[in-house]
Amino acid sequence: MLMGRVVGNVWATRKAxxxxxxxxxxxxxxxxGKEEAQDIIVAGDPLGAGMGETVLVAFGRAARTVLGSQDVxxxxxVVAIVDSISLADGGTFELGEHGERIPT
Amino acid sequence: MFTGKVIGEVWATRRHATLxxxxxxxxxxxxVATRVGGRKQGLVVAADSVDAGVGDExxxxxxxxxxxxxxxxxDIAVEAAVVAVVDSRTGPELG
Numbered sequence: 001m002l003m004g005r006v007v008g009n010v011w012a013t014r015k016a017x018x019x020x021x022x023x024x025x026x027x028x029x030x031x032x033g034k035e036e037a038q039d040i041i042v043a044g045d046p047l048g049a050g051m052g053e054t055v056l057v058a059f060g061r062a063a064r065t066v067l068g069s070q071d072v073x074x075x076x077x078v079v080a081i082v083d084s085i086s087l088a089d090g091g092t093f094e095l096g097e098h099g100e101r102i103p104t
Numbered sequence: 105m106f107t108g109k110v111i112g113e114v115w116a117t118r119r120h121a122t123l124x125x126x127x128x129x130x131x132x133x134x135x136v137a138t139r140v141g142g143r144k145q146g147l148v149v150a151a152d153s154v155d156a157g158v159g160d161e162x163x164x165x166x167x168x169x170x171x172x173x174x175x176x177x178x179d180i181a182v183e184a185a186v187v188a189v190v191d192s193r194t195g196p197e198l199g
Contacts, residue, residue, distance in 0.1 A: 002148065003149050
């Protein structure tokens with residue numbers, strides 16, 4: 001799974017039938033350094049994550065399990081919305097709107 | 105699969121029901137230390153099957169292999185799992 005921030009929504013009218021009704025989000029994964037993140041991911045979202053929230057995205061069968069069916073033409077989905085993170089280098093924190101650490 | 109270091113733990117209350125009970129670890133994949141200028145890999149979140157903790161060097165497996173290590177079947181919202189804690193290794197310097 002990857003952890004990232006919800007940075008947008010996607011809408012598509014012409015799409016595979018199995019995708020009807022699925023909410024689609026753009027997620028920018030977190031990297032370990034300060035460089036720009038990797039490519040942005042499109043993920044289905046059955047949990048109702050909002051813009052700016054930190055989410056976990058799973059791929060493949062795990063994603064389709066969350067979407068409720070393996071017969072969906074889709075590979076990535078939000079499986080959890082992150083409350084907090086604790087890191088080895090100190091403390092537990094939540095992530096702010098722009099990825100800044102907010103100590104809890 | 106890859107090796108990396110556990111650098112943190114993640115908590116989420118809003119999650120798919122099948123994630124309940126799993127410890128979710130934040131793993132930083134190793135790169136070969138001599139590689140310069142390459143883009144950093146992303147962080148990976150992996151469910152723990154071997155009671156790994158922050159600071160441990162671990163092996164992460166993906167997909168069906170990862171879920172097999174977790175032993176909770178394949179209809180779960182997990183696609184990466186920590187399957188081993190590394191004691192020692194030889195080869196290139198990683199970090």
